[in-house]
Structure formats: structure tokens, C-alpha cells
Amino acid sequence: MAVLELSGVFKSFRTHLSIRRIQVLRDLSLSVQQGEIFGFIGTNGAGKTTTIKLALSFIFPDRGAVRLFGEDASRTALRRRIGYLPENPYFYDYLTGEEFLDFHARLFGLGVSLRRHRVRELLDRVGLGKRGDRQLRTYSKGMLQRIGLAQALVNDPELVILDEPMSGLDPIGRREVRDIILDLKARGRTVFFSTHILSDTEMICDRVGILVRGSLKAVGTIDDLLAGGDVPFWEVTLRGAPEDRLPCGRVVSRRLDQLLIRVDTQADVHRLLASLDGTASVISVVPARQSLEDLFIRESRHD
Amino acid sequence: MIERVGAIALNTFREAIRNRILYLLLVFAVTMITFAQVLSLLTVGSEEKIIKDFGLASIDVFGVLTAVFIGIGLVSREIERRTVYTILAKPIHRFEFVLGKFAGLALTLLVNTAVMAAWFFLVLLLKGMFDPRLGLAILLLVFQFLLVTAIAVLFSCLSTPILSSVLTLALYVVGHLLWSFDLLQRRLHSVAATAVCQTLYYLLPNLGNFDIKGEVVHGLAIEPSRIAWAAAYLLLYGAAILAAACAAFERKELQ
Known part of the structure; x- marks a missing residue:
């Protein structure tokens, strides 16, 4: 009721x-x-x-x-x-x-x-x-x-x-x-x-x-x-990957031998991972989940 | 309904007695009543009449000032300070709120007048000048305070505290000079002007109805019908003013 x-x-x-x-x-x-x-x-x-x-x-x-x-x-x-x-x-x-x-x-x-x-x-x-x-x-x-x-x-x-x-x-x-x-x-x-x-x-x-x-x-x-919202980007963390030979994405931060890379599409995530050779390892792949704040800001701007 | 009106009234009374203005006015009134004795020594005329006249006038003025200064803020300040919201979110009708506010201030005025009257009587008893008819004059002053309070509550429902206080005080002054409209009307020759005067004469509060100070002080006779008329006038005029206040508040947007 x-x-x-x-x-x-x-x-x-x-x-x-x-x-x-x-x-x-x-x-x-x-x-x-x-x-x-x-x-x-x-x-x-x-x-x-x-x-x-x-x-x-x-x-x-x-x-x-x-x-x-x-x-x-x-x-x-x-x-x-x-x-x-x-x-x-x-x-x-x-x-x-x-x-x-x-x-x-x-x-x-x-x-x-x-x-x-x-x-x-x-x-x-x-x-x-x-x-x-x-x-x-x-x-x-x-x-x-x-x-x-x-x-x-x-x-x-x-x-x-x-x-x-x-x-x-x-x-x-x-x-x-x-x-x-x-x-x-x-x-x-x-x-x-x-x-x-x-x-x-x-x-x-x-x-x-x-x-x-x-x-x-x-x-x-x-x-x-x-x-309902799209995932706007992914964050991929790699260890031991060669920074100068990445096929796509943008390096956001570096810590020791780890790179945090921001990638815009899911296809790019696949390309990035496929490009890795045996020396590099994948630590995490995280889709940036939309928060209520993102939704709120988006709705407010739409108007 | 009685319970809710009572709760609002009690709270209004509590607010008033914790308000410093009330005590300031009360101290002034008591001082003025006492000062009348000094004044009576300085002026020509009967000492007794001056003490009584000055005492009654002090009670009158300070009672009205209390009604105005506390009354005008009753409703508008509740809206301004947003205290009204938590009350009206409860199962209380808006008219009950207005009536409670009026009742609370009426109670404050009764207590206030009782204190002033007690002091006044004490001064007179000590001087051997006490006259029980003074009680009658004070009763009619209380009637007047109640009517002025109702007017203050009405203005408080309609406008801001400052404007309400100016309007209420203006009506108090006009209410005591209403006889002049009657006089004016008899001297005017234009029909329209006479009609305006007559309308104002009947529409505005005639506070002269509550004034028997002169008769009491000078020992003149007071007809019982005069007291009855004052009571009836208070009931009818006061009820109409309160009804108007309730109606104004009923559909008021509390933004």
C-alpha cells in the first residue's frame, strides 16, 4: 500500500x-x-x-x-x-x-x-x-x-x-x-x-x-x-608490463613495478591483456562501477 | 480539542513568563504606580485622585504594551523561527493553534494585571485610599487587554511582527478616540463622508467601552448595564476578531 x-x-x-x-x-x-x-x-x-x-x-x-x-x-x-x-x-x-x-x-x-x-x-x-x-x-x-x-x-x-x-x-x-x-x-x-x-x-x-x-x-x-548505467571505464593493474609497448590505455599511476592503467572500452581491455608476454602478470581488472553520486550528477546535468 | 488548545496555551504562557520584556514592563508599571505618590505632591489637585488616576493609567498602558509586544510575535514569530512546523505536523487544527496562542497570552495578561493590581491596592491601602470600585475599573481594563490581544493575534496571522505592532498600537489609539468619529459625522454635510465616518465608528474597536477610570476616580455612578455592555462587546467583537484570525491562518501557506 x-x-x-x-x-x-x-x-x-x-x-x-x-x-x-x-x-x-x-x-x-x-x-x-x-x-x-x-x-x-x-x-x-x-x-x-x-x-x-x-x-x-x-x-x-x-x-x-x-x-x-x-x-x-x-x-x-x-x-x-x-x-x-x-x-x-x-x-x-x-x-x-x-x-x-x-x-x-x-x-x-x-x-x-x-x-x-x-x-x-x-x-x-x-x-x-x-x-x-x-x-x-x-x-x-x-x-x-x-x-x-x-x-x-x-x-x-x-x-x-x-x-x-x-x-x-x-x-x-x-x-x-x-x-x-x-x-x-x-x-x-x-x-x-x-x-x-x-x-x-x-x-x-x-x-x-x-x-x-x-x-x-x-x-x-x-x-x-x-x-542501468554503462561502465564508463576499466582500471587494469599490471605487474612487470613494459610501459612503452602498451597497445592502448593511459597509465594513471606507477608504484614499484606496478602500473595502474585506465582503459575506456571492454575491447581495449582484451587487447591490452592479449598483448602481454610471459614476464607480466595481471593484478586486477576493475570496471568502474557507477556510484549514486555519478548517477545523481549525470541526471542533474541532463536537465 | 480542549487538551490541545490547553497544551499550546500553557506553552505560550511558559514562553511569556520566561521573556524578559514581561518583567521589564512589570517593573516599569510598579515603578509608575509608586511614582504617582511623588507626582501627587508636585501637582495641584486632590492627591487621592491623582494617585488613583495615574495608577489605573499605568496598568492600562503597561497591560496594552504587554499584549502588543508579546501578542504580535505569537504567530508570526512561530512561522519565522519555524517552530510552528513541528506543532502543525501533529494532529492539531490550525484554529486550535491560534486559540491556544490567544488563551496563553490571555493567561499571561491575567497574571500580569493581578500583580500590578495587587501592588496598586497595597499602595492605596497603606494610604487609606482603597476603593473597591477600582477593581471594577481594572476588570474592564482586562476586557480591553483581551480585545487588544485578539487584535494582535489577528495581525500576527497576517503580517510581520513590526507591522503588526504598529497596526495594533494604532488601533488601540484610534479605539480610544472613536468618539471623535461620532462627533465628526454630525458636523459633516456630505452623505458619503458621513457614511464613511459611521462605518468606521461601528467597524473599529470602541475601546471607550472599557474605560470607566474617570467615573471611578471621581466617584461618579456606574450603571450595571455599562459593565454588561462592555462584557457583551468583548465577547462579540473578540469572537469576530478571533474567527477572522483563525480563517486567515487556516489557508496561510507556511513556506
Whole structure:
């Protein structure tokens, strides 16, 4: 079942005092399935946050439909099943971590004892167990991101929407967020997150969507998306080969008697290997596998 | 619904009481009430009237300033600082958010006025000048604060904090001078001009309804119907303003 679904969505904004409208999303259709981790990637200004704001009805589409759990996304009651972390979250800095989480739990009408239990559990889960009694103004950026994540999980949501959850975090913080996302999936939850940090996406996402200037350029599993691309070149490592008699390829580096040679086509790889005599040995032949980053850059340039 | 509005209200109250501006205004008000005694020595006229008049005026001005300076930032600052997003991503209607903000500020003003009134009464008791009718005058001031708060919340839903504060203060001033529209209308001969004056007279908030300071200070009679009318005016006008604020916020794009 589609947990989040956008079909044919257009969205434009008017800039300050100008009559001209800027088209942010163009005919965006997207569907996030139950139980998957969906990575929504795109450059700054591609329309990721706009898409998320549409899903939460902070803004409304010019055209098209946004649905959550098969129903119109603007229905307030649906938000009982959603958790959301905004990009660069700003919170009430006069509240302590505990007060902040308690306040958000109250909005779900949770009782006092359940709230107290949930707040404690969440603080531990995001690694802020001992800092809950401190005002948010004393928190570091990483801590704010974690308390933000905790408020997104306060209702044990079925769908968690995270806007740039990794931005501004150090490698340890990123790994912690990654682990929380994977833990949510293990609990059967659906996670939809936007990011421009591709290495994280590649590691944890079941599917990704690539958004370029308001249009979805590619969507699918990482394997499917990457398999579709050609291998752009091969790297052949040889030992004891005579550099001046190579039939093709370009020597990229030399170390002792080893040569690393970049070869452009598979036919050239065969030619190169056939040309070797008994004194040379082959160490490795590696096709340069396309990374998500390559795909992302290629899709962004195509436009 | 009550629970969600209550949660927002409580949080708004908490924010206000942790705001330094509130204490600054409160200290000023208390100082002014105390200063009235010195002032009464320097001016010609009854000492008692000057102390009472000055005290009530201080509560009036500082209450309104609190309503404006805290009220105007209530909604727009939440959008500006993006704190509104985590709240509206929860199962809460937008009108509940607006009502909660209003209720929180109303609670702040009640506490604020109670502190100012307590100090005022203490000063008067010590001087043997206490008059229970002053409580009535303060009650009507609270009505006025609530209406000004509703107006501040409405502007806060529509525009930026600075513009909201200017507009709210302007309406407060105009609201106290509304009798002049009535006067002007009687002196104008053009039908169109009279119609404009009359429309403005009925459309703009008539804060004169909440002002019985003169009667209380000078010991004049106050009809109970005057208090009832002030309460009814607050309920009707205040409800209309809050409804407009909720409607404005309902379809607002939170970019």
C-alpha cells in the first residue's frame, strides 16, 4: 500500500512583491510504499522541502493530489500516524529537553504516565538521557537534531518524514541517525527522508528518487538505478608490463613495478591483456562501477 | 480539542513568563504606580485622585504594551523561527493553534494585571485610599487587554511582527478616540463622508467601552448595564476578531 503518494503535483511560489511566480515542482508523481526507507535526493533548491511541506499540508498544491495512507493529506487526523523532523529545526529554546518532548506528546492527548514513560524512553533512544533537564538553548546542533528526531517519534508513527536529518551532523551523529532510521524499518515503520548526503542514502535506502529542478528524474532501487548505467571505464593493474609497448590505455599511476592503467572500452581491455608476454602478470581488472553520486550528477546535468 | 488548545496555551504562557520584556514592563508599571505618590505632591489637585488616576493609567498602558509586544510575535514569530512546523505536523487544527496562542497570552495578561493590581491596592491601602470600585475599573481594563490581544493575534496571522505592532498600537489609539468619529459625522454635510465616518465608528474597536477610570476616580455612578455592555462587546467583537484570525491562518501557506 502507498503510504505517501503525490500525483501530478505542480507548485509555484510568488517571490516578494513580484507578480512573477517561480515554478518549484513540475508534474511530480511519487509513491512511498509501506515499510520501506525512501531517500529523496536532490540539490539545494530542487524542491525537496516543498514536497515535504505539501505532504504535511503546510502549503497546498496548485494542481495535483497529495495523499497519505490513501486519504487526502490535508485531513488533520492523519497526522496522528506521522512523525516529522523539519530541516534545520528551531525549537523553543526556553524549554528543557523533557518539557519540549512532553509538550509535543500532549498534542497527541497522551496521558501523564504514558508521556513520562515515552519521554524517558525517547531521550535514551536518541542518546540524550542525561541532558533532558537542560534548556534547549544550551544544546549543540547535533543535540538539537536528536531532540528533533525524538519529537518526531513521540507518537510511535507509522510514517516518519525527515527533512535533511543528516545535515550539520558529524560522522558519529550521522551514524546514530542512520541507526535510528534502520531501527524504524526493523520495527515495520516507513521512512521518507530528503538528503544531499549520498553515501548515507546508498547505504540504507530501499529506494531513492532523484529530484532535479522540481521534476523527478529517476526513481527505483539503488541496484536498478545503478545497473542501468554503462561502465564508463576499466582500471587494469599490471605487474612487470613494459610501459612503452602498451597497445592502448593511459597509465594513471606507477608504484614499484606496478602500473595502474585506465582503459575506456571492454575491447581495449582484451587487447591490452592479449598483448602481454610471459614476464607480466595481471593484478586486477576493475570496471568502474557507477556510484549514486555519478548517477545523481549525470541526471542533474541532463536537465 | 480542549487538551490541545490547553497544551499550546500553557506553552505560550511558559514562553511569556520566561521573556524578559514581561518583567521589564512589570517593573516599569510598579515603578509608575509608586511614582504617582511623588507626582501627587508636585501637582495641584486632590492627591487621592491623582494617585488613583495615574495608577489605573499605568496598568492600562503597561497591560496594552504587554499584549502588543508579546501578542504580535505569537504567530508570526512561530512561522519565522519555524517552530510552528513541528506543532502543525501533529494532529492539531490550525484554529486550535491560534486559540491556544490567544488563551496563553490571555493567561499571561491575567497574571500580569493581578500583580500590578495587587501592588496598586497595597499602595492605596497603606494610604487609606482603597476603593473597591477600582477593581471594577481594572476588570474592564482586562476586557480591553483581551480585545487588544485578539487584535494582535489577528495581525500576527497576517503580517510581520513590526507591522503588526504598529497596526495594533494604532488601533488601540484610534479605539480610544472613536468618539471623535461620532462627533465628526454630525458636523459633516456630505452623505458619503458621513457614511464613511459611521462605518468606521461601528467597524473599529470602541475601546471607550472599557474605560470607566474617570467615573471611578471621581466617584461618579456606574450603571450595571455599562459593565454588561462592555462584557457583551468583548465577547462579540473578540469572537469576530478571533474567527477572522483563525480563517486567515487556516489557508496561510507556511513556506
